[in-house]
Amino acid sequence: MPFVTAGDPDLDFTAAVLQELQSRGCHLCELGIPYSDPIADGPVIQASYTRALDRKTRLADILQMTSRTAPTLSMPVVSMVSYTIIYRRGLAQYVAAAKAAGIAGAIVPDLPVAEASQLAEICRREDFSLIQLVAPTTPRERAVRIAESSTGFLYYVSVAGITGERTELPPDLVDNVAWLRTRTQLPICIGFGISQPEHVKRLAPVADGLIVGSAIVRRIAEAGCRPRDQVLAEIGAYATELLNALQT
């Protein structure tokens, strides 16, 4: 499951990346809606948000792009979006507009369960997934409660920290996810830090999906200064490498 920032370096390229990832067999794509103050994101994704915002990428333009692109994809696209942006648009309006533009759900990294009831209600009514996150710092009983209120899948944050590629993942990650597996029917997808085929091999047995963000965004960043076809092919090849690791 790749993560791609909408509008980096522009929306045409984002659409091309979505097509490329789909053709390589990715199962779902997270589309990052750029935000000016993303506190959960590391330098790579921050910089991509800044590039997109510097080009005046607006929410309306992003939704226009997905409404053209999403119908041509068989993999669902979910938005990774700050609550600030949803609130500004209006909760119901955001859900309606995103759904109409072919987006299947939202991951709202700054909206913990306790603050999510209003949005969750709207999402339920509209059959729009509201994907909740569990962190390594989440106590187990709270993790179960979060799983109960999540829809679509459950996002398991692999490490306490911000997004970004890491060589090592926590030793207890597999056990923790395996435990949660016994307590929820929901698919569990793991994200943060995952970038190498070895990570994929290790986590594939316990997870229903693995989310790869910064490693892809870092490759996309090169589209600003190198031939786009070449960059696109490299992103595709990287996706294939990780997908192959999934099979083994």
Next chain:
Amino acid sequence: MTRPTMLPEAATGKMPDAAGRFGQYGGRYVPETLTRALDQLTDEYQRAVQDPSFGAALDELFRDFVGRPSPLYHARRLSQQCGGAQIWFKREDVNHTGAHKINNTLGQALLTMRMGKQRVIAETGAGQHGVATATACAHFGLPCVVYMGEEDVRRQAPNVFSMRLLGAEVRPVTSGSRTLRDAINEAMRDWMASVETTHYILGSVVGPHPFPRIVRDFQSVIGREARQQCLDRLQRLPDTIVACVGGGSNAAGMFFPFIEDREVELVGVEAGGRSDRPGDHAASLSFGSPGVLHGSFSYVMQDEDGQTSDVHSLSAGLDYPGVGPEHSYWKDTGRVRYVPCRDDAVLDAFDQVARSEGILPALETAHALAKAMEIAAGRPKDQMILVCLSGRGDKDAAEIARLRSAAK
């Protein structure tokens, strides 16, 4: 866009509720990773306020280390020059480290140790909170990292030296606008990864619950003392209280003990900058709209998509696109009146207070002084206007000289 709902009830001092709400404002909009640390902090703070030894330790630090109570001072020459009401200062500038910020950092440093955390991080704008945090950490032997926007590192250089002399590591932040807002982002990101061992000493009444409440409570020593001093010396409460508002910690600490004294007028002064145009000021309550920034729901300067807008203030401490949620609540209930003050009026007030009273106020504080002088001029001589003199201006001397020579 969702419209703010006006609160029908009068403002009370019983906020926030258990979820950290001041009316509709506040709350906790942060990544799940931070939730447990915020719960821990909430619980530990509850235990601390019920523990007499905590209050006693803080009182002793306030008295022997900070130099509290801070004086209530009658600015006679300034009052005379304004030709109206009597202007009084609550002298937070004479505190150890030169501003009100130390009240909060000592309280939170005590909480850090109660929670068994071994490292402290902080953000700073003008550098006053950074110095106050570095001071508290040096006092207790805690390692300290301070995030500071690169632009602020430049314009508040004396405070950067002080922090380093106190043993803190100052990390310049080069993302975004390179000011306070980005310093908070960076401190939050550090905290995401270090949350098990590190406490984040947030410096204003902003951020996720329970910070707005904790910081307000520690700063309320300002208003509690001032209220008692007014009663002891003048046998009355002030007619009007004026304080500057960036994030709003000195104002919250000053106003809170007077919130239920309905007869006392409360005025918060925001950075009006160069003009009312977007990007030229940092007056979130005057010109912003409700939204989420840095973990809480409050007034914020934002564009139509909800992206945080760039703001401007000549004072680093007010150069912030958000404001504490309790101020948003006080604004909507009408309990506090918030007004912007322009840069040129701020510099004039700075000069006048320096020359008529022999006090160099911080540029942040000079916003409140400018507005207080304007209000005093139109009021009768027997009225009393109390200004929270939140900090001293030594840190600003070089920046003021630079602004002056640029203007010539």
